[in-house]
Amino acid sequence: MTELINKRWVLNKRPVGMPEDECWKLVELPVPEIEEGNILIKTLYLSIDPYMRGRMNDAKSYADPIKLGEIMTGESVGTVIESKSDNFKVGDYVCAHRGWQSYIVAPGSDRQLFRADPDIVPLSTYLGTVGMPGRTAYFGLQRVGKPKAGETVVVSAASGAVGTVVGQLAKILGCRAVGVAGGEMKCSYVTEELGFDACVDYKAGNLEGDLKQACPNGIDIYFENVGAEVSKAVAKNLNPGARIPICGFIAHYNSTNFENEETPFHVFGALDPVPEHRFFVVTEWFEEWEEATKELSNWIKEGKIKYRETVTEGLENAPQALRDVLTGKNFGKQVVKVAEQ
């Protein structure tokens, strides 16, 4: 075999605010000979997710920060091109959580390797609607939001990877689904194509009034993805007994003064009475991931869950793709196409 070269993005400098190009370095290394028990995966798609920004900070969170010189964290889907493991054979498709790189060496026994089957849904979908973001919506809404038919569910970043699934799942469960998204195009996609009952454009200048109008019976569940002014507007329309799964708060991720930010915990924690709210991480339900992926795939097949993706070409453009997610330039799940299938 001609020598394969692995391209990988490593963290070069911690960002202040928006991560600029100098925060990363593209390193090229020969792909090593794989050892007994390992597999070699050629990356086809790389997932780009908001949480990656947090890992670039030298700050404590539910996961350790990436060290300087270490590979950027990220999930990808690829094809096995060499196997010295009984668990996988050449030609298998597999999802791995092993960073921004074009070739991956992993032990075939890694519990974080998941099979992908392009005959069920397209491969990139394993990074989105049936992958980590879809499962986040699935567990966060059902286990933390605890929806009952007839209730009103509001979700921010509604046209995104998590938000699209939250709203459509809310509809499947018999709820009124209201999205909050940036711009007319995203809002009309959310109502006309995804079937939400309403969508409020938070950039249109009348967030509080528009949200009140979209939720005539108040808000029972707010699935928090964004923070900032959206949380404040929601806080004024919550019903008694409301639940708030705090999934993320992307509007604060580039803050240079995070300690003084008014996060959703401050906004909802200051209400009287304090509504039920908690931060959750999708890994809380790791043991049930496969089941969730199966159910989400079935809903896609039945046409009950629709989605869209923004595909950026080339691993070298991954940093820009992350900036696009942090500024809302993505429309639906953001992925990077690393190689042809």
Ligand SMILES: NC(=O)c1ccc[n+]([C@@H]2O[C@H](COP(=O)([O-])OP(=O)(O)OC[C@H]3O[C@@H](n4cnc5c(N)ncnc54)[C@H](OP(=O)(O)O)[C@@H]3O)[C@@H](O)[C@H]2O)c1
């Ligand atoms: N807890 C967990 O386990 C878990 C797992 C996955 C994701 N998450 C969280 O879920 C949220 C959504 O993630 P995703 O992967 O589905 O991303 P996404 O919604 O596909 O993309 C991010 C979206 O956030 C919105 N946004 C970006 N900057 C913003 C700002 N300053 N103010 C308001 N909105 C902004 C943009 O939509 P608009 O154009 O509509 O503003 C953008 O398209 C994030 O907060 C993420 O951290 C949490």
